[in-house]
Amino acid sequence: MNSHSKTVLLLSLTALLAAAPLAYAADRQPAPTKAISAIERGHASQASALLERAAQYLKSNGPEQAFAVFNDRQGTFSSSEYYVFAVGLDGTLHASNGASRALVGLNVGELKDAAGTPFIRQMLDAAKTNNVGEVDYRWLNITDNRVENTVSRFQKVGDYLVAVGYYAPRASAEEAQAMLKKAVALLKKSGGEAAFAAFNDPQGDYVVNDEYVFAIGLDDGTYRASGASPTLVGVDVRDVTDAAGKPLFKDMIALAKEKGSGTLDYSWRNPATNAVEHKRSLIQRVDDVLLGVGYYAKP
Numbered sequence: 001m002n003s004h005s006k007t008v009l010l011l012s013l014t015a016l017l018a019a020a021p022l023a024y025a026a027d028r029q030p031a032p033t034k035a036i037s038a039i040e041r042g043h044a045s046q047a048s049a050l051l052e053r054a055a056q057y058l059k060s061n062g063p064e065q066a067f068a069v070f071n072d073r074q075g076t077f078s079s080s081e082y083y084v085f086a087v088g089l090d091g092t093l094h095a096s097n098g099a100s101r102a103l104v105g106l107n108v109g110e111l112k113d114a115a116g117t118p119f120i121r122q123m124l125d126a127a128k129t130n131n132v133g134e135v136d137y138r139w140l141n142i143t144d145n146r147v148e149n150t151v152s153r154f155q156k157v158g159d160y161l162v163a164v165g166y167y168a169p170r171a172s173a174e175e176a177q178a179m180l181k182k183a184v185a186l187l188k189k190s191g192g193e194a195a196f197a198a199f200n201d202p203q204g205d206y207v208v209n210d211e212y213v214f215a216i217g218l219d220d221g222t223y224r225a226s227g228a229s230p231t232l233v234g235v236d237v238r239d240v241t242d243a244a245g246k247p248l249f250k251d252m253i254a255l256a257k258e259k260g261s262g263t264l265d266y267s268w269r270n271p272a273t274n275a276v277e278h279k280r281s282l283i284q285r286v287d288d289v290l291l292g293v294g295y296y297a298k299p
Contacts, residue, residue: 070095199225
């Protein structure tokens with residue numbers, strides 16, 4: 001492959017990834033049957049275990065043998081849920097069993113994701129001061145042909161970075177706002193009994209990956225609905241605090257009573273990454289109930 005063809009290939013993949021989110025946003029439909037598997041597939045501990053195994057294999061067997069194994073789609077490092085790739089410190093992609101495998105042999109140092117983030121460059125820069133780390137970006141999931149939120153954890157081994165990427169569900173502010181608007185409309189139209197049943201249905205339209213509706217009584221502080229954990233219905237959450245000790249539900253109730261709607265930031269464990277992250281909930285009052293939808297956001 002000549003240099004012109006390589007450049008065209010690199011630009012073509014970048015263009016594909018840049019265009020895909022538009023289609024994804026347009027046809028985004030709730031996929032409740034995928035909600036649990038999406039969280040499992042993004043489980044950080046499994047990705048870390050695979051990364052450690054891949055890094056050890058590279059150390060023990062050398063680059064030539066390791067890259068051949070990493071590139072084998074039927075090999076022991078291939079999975080529909082996770083993928084291994086290896087990048088030289090000069091930016092050359094030496095191995096990948098993910099969507100980027102067509103770029104093996106090319107310099108991908110300036111490759112950008114669907115949002116324009118130069119994630120490979122971020123990894124290379126981070127590796128100058130840290131032998132391990134991770135980057136967030138949006139990438140094509142070849143198992144469902146969708147661009148999804150992705151996390152890649154990397155480890156520096158000699159002159160290479162070996163990394164494992166996994167797809168992590170992560171709702172956007174726009175998606176959270178849209179779900180909250182839809183939930184408010186349903187509650188006003190159908191009343192509490194029907195609306196709360198819909199919000200609590202894990203197979204329904206109000207639980208999509210890491211996005212779900214919750215409802216709390218303003219007077220008694222108890223859950224009317226919690227899409228993530230319907231078993232919490234009836235539990236008084238006014239004394240529950242976040243990871244930093246913040247009385248988030250008391251604050252939500254106070255905000256709803258005072259202003260009727262708003263946003264609240266707090267620290268919460270993300271089941272997809274198994275890490276405490278910055279979370280933001282959008283809330284709105286409907287009569288004596290607070291409705292909310294949260295999403296994990298950069299602080």
